[in-house]
Amino acid sequence: xxxxxxxxxxxxxxxxxxxxxxxxxxxxxxxxxxxxxxxxxxxxxxxxxxxxxxxxxxxxxxxxxxxxxxxxxxxxxxxxxxxxxxxxxxxxxxxxxxxxxxxxxxxxxxxxxxxxxxxxxxxxxxxxxxxxxxxxxxxxxxxxxxxxxxxxxxxxxxxxxxxxxxxxxxxxxxxxxxxxxxxxxxxxxxxxxx
Amino acid sequence: xxxxxxxxxxxxxxxxxxxxxxxxxxxxxxxxxxxxxxxxxxxxxxxxxxxxxxxxxxxxxxxxxxxxxxxxxxxxxxxxxxxxxxxxxxxxxxxxxxxxxxxxxxxxxxxxxxxxxxxxxxxxxxxxxxxxxxxxxxxxxxxxxxxxxxxxxxxxxxxxxxxxxxxxxxxxxxxxxxxxxxxxxxxxxxxxxx
DNA sequence: TCAAAAAATTGATGTAGGGTAATAAATTAG
DNA sequence: CTAATTTATTACCCTACATCAATTTTTTGA
Numbered sequence: 001x002x003x004x005x006x007x008x009x010x011x012x013x014x015x016x017x018x019x020x021x022x023x024x025x026x027x028x029x030x031x032x033x034x035x036x037x038x039x040x041x042x043x044x045x046x047x048x049x050x051x052x053x054x055x056x057x058x059x060x061x062x063x064x065x066x067x068x069x070x071x072x073x074x075x076x077x078x079x080x081x082x083x084x085x086x087x088x089x090x091x092x093x094x095x096x097x098x099x100x101x102x103x104x105x106x107x108x109x110x111x112x113x114x115x116x117x118x119x120x121x122x123x124x125x126x127x128x129x130x131x132x133x134x135x136x137x138x139x140x141x142x143x144x145x146x147x148x149x150x151x152x153x154x155x156x157x158x159x160x161x162x163x164x165x166x167x168x169x170x171x172x173x174x175x176x177x178x179x180x181x182x183x184x185x186x187x188x189x190x191x192x193x194x
Numbered sequence: 195x196x197x198x199x200x201x202x203x204x205x206x207x208x209x210x211x212x213x214x215x216x217x218x219x220x221x222x223x224x225x226x227x228x229x230x231x232x233x234x235x236x237x238x239x240x241x242x243x244x245x246x247x248x249x250x251x252x253x254x255x256x257x258x259x260x261x262x263x264x265x266x267x268x269x270x271x272x273x274x275x276x277x278x279x280x281x282x283x284x285x286x287x288x289x290x291x292x293x294x295x296x297x298x299x300x301x302x303x304x305x306x307x308x309x310x311x312x313x314x315x316x317x318x319x320x321x322x323x324x325x326x327x328x329x330x331x332x333x334x335x336x337x338x339x340x341x342x343x344x345x346x347x348x349x350x351x352x353x354x355x356x357x358x359x360x361x362x363x364x365x366x367x368x369x370x371x372x373x374x375x376x377x378x379x380x381x382x383x384x385x386x387x388x
Numbered sequence: 389t390c391a392a393a394a395a396a397t398t399g400a401t402g403t404a405g406g407g408t409a410a411t412a413a414a415t416t417a418g
Numbered sequence: 419c420t421a422a423t424t425t426a427t428t429a430c431c432c433t434a435c436a437t438c439a440a441t442t443t444t445t446t447g448a
Contacts, residue, residue: 028395048235064341085330088323094337121315124322130284131325136279138332143266143288145339146372147258150435170396178340183435295436344405364426377405 007106010078011052015122024119028112034058034099041083041097044098046090049107050082051075055169056103061175062095071176074100074164080130150179151187201300203245204272209316218313222306228252228293235277235291238286243301244276245269249359250297255369256289265370268294268358274324295361344373345381 005022007029009015017025029052034040040051040058051058053075060072060081072095075081083093087110108116117124144153154177158165165173172186199216203209211219223246228234234245234252245252247269254266254275266289269275275286281304303311311318316383338347348371352359359367368378 007240061226062337062341068341070340072333072340084326085333088326088330117319121318124315124318125311126324128318128325129321131329132278132282135325135329135332136282138329138336139266139279141336142332142339143256143264145336146258146264146266146369147262167396180436181396182398182437186435189397363424374406375426376407376428380405383427 007054011106012056012123012126013078015126017120021120025116025123028116029106029108032105032107034103034105036099036102038099040081040099040105041093041095043093043096045093047083047086047093047173048109050080050084050087050113051097052106052108053077053079053081054104054106056099056105057101057164058099058103058105059096059172059176060078060095060097061166069175070178073174074161074168074172074176077165095169100169100172145178150177150183151190153177154184154187155191198327200250204248205300205385206317206320209320211314213312215314219310219317222310223302226299226301228297229321230293230296232293233290234275234293234299235289237287239287241277241280241287241319242303244274244278244281244304244307245291246300246302247271247273247275248298250293250295250299251295251358252291252293252299253362253366253370254289254291263369264372265366268355268362268366268370270357270361294363294366339372344377345373345384347367347371348378348381349385 005026008017008022008025011029012025032040032051034056040048043050043062055077058075058081060075061069061085062072063069073081081097082099083095086093086095087090090110111143113127144156148156154173157173157177170184170188171181175179177184179187199220202211202216202219205223206219226234226245228250235243235254236243237256249271252269252275254269255263256266256275257263267275275291277289277291278290279285280287284304307321311321338350342350348367351367351371364378364382365375368375371378373381
């Protein structure tokens with residue numbers, strides 16, 4: 001038990017570490033406080049870190065050639081966030097990460113992750129399982145965009161992520177759903193009438 | 195070197211195994227031959243396996259409430275395929291997998307995978323990296339549906355997957371892009387004029 | 389607490405892609 | 419090699435969502 005470092009057992013909930021292991025893990029992370037509006041990651045920069053969100057709310061978005069923003073993902077308490085495409089392949093980010101609500105973040109570099117994987121295979125297993133879940137939810141999202149109308153996707157979103165809905169602006173939700181704010185507004189009106 | 199079991203080094207390209215390891219791995223897989231039109235996996239069944247495609251072409255699709263099919267993914271030589279949401283979480287499939295071109299498949303169960311992971315950590319690493327790539331490509335696809343028109347997505351598809359395009363019908367591509375065959379036909383006509 | 393800025397709504401109109409149906413082209417099977 | 423079937427194309431009209439342009443509502447900060 002490592003009562004000493006509650007953040008480690010918070011991040012890796014479900015895994016038990018010795019005090020030494022816990023200290024070792026802790027040494028690989030760095031804490032960051034972000035204010036609303038600040039960017040955690042800028043498009044076109046090389047991505048060295050992935051980020052554990054302890055508190056607050058962030059979003060990953062990219063800008064298309066027409067200058068329009070598209071929200072790929074939100075992250076609230078206990079979620080991980082990064083530009084994973086860039087992080088995994090050591091390339092530059094195509095996305096930026098913006099803080100939407102004041103946040104407490106723990107970042108870890110790819111090198112430190114690899115060290116953890118080597119020393120503590122259970123951490124690699126932990127991340128593999130995280131990946132599996134994230135993969136499944138992306139798959140669900142793709143199927144959603146293929147088969148559902150904007151209104152259905154909106155309903156699905158607020159049911160699936162009630163905690164996120166409270167934290168974000170409607171125009172963020174619209175850019176996540178792939179519609180305009182105006183369309184979302186009309187959808188909300190239609191739903192309210194029912 | 196395990197010249198004895200070329201399929202093992204084909205599946206796990208880049209990893210070196212002893213002959214014992216190679217035999218051990220081989221024992222976990224089972225070969226399947228599929229004819230065009232056959233289903234490898236049926237919606238509503240529990241998913242015990244994931245499948246390595248040595249040859250041929252398959253697609254994962256789901257049926258929406260209106261009875262329309264949506265293609266989530268294609269798989270050709272050297273790709274893995276399954277209903278991963280169901281496979282990872284031990285639930286029933288929402289998707290089916292159909293053979294599009296006569297295929298040679300090697301299947302492995304989740305239990306066997308876990309055994310491999312325990313015995314050979316490098317296999318777990320291999321799959322973690324596969325997941326990372328798949329994750330990144332799904333992310334790219336979501337961004338694509340958010341930011342590109344059907345025509346742009348079609349162009350992107352044929353450029354990114356020229357080997358797949360040759361194997362599949364246009365209506366499969368349409369259901370992958372989230373449009374009707376009629377719309378795809380119009381898009382192709384427009385492109386041909388240029 | 390109130391002005392300024394940000395966010396959301398509404399209306400009018402435009403457009404990409406959908407639905408239906410008929411036809412043409414390509415593939416398959418006998 | 420031809421008939422049957424599957425796949426792709428085209429034409430016509432329709433709908434979901436976009437775009438543009440005002441407002442209105444909510445939030446923010448001095």
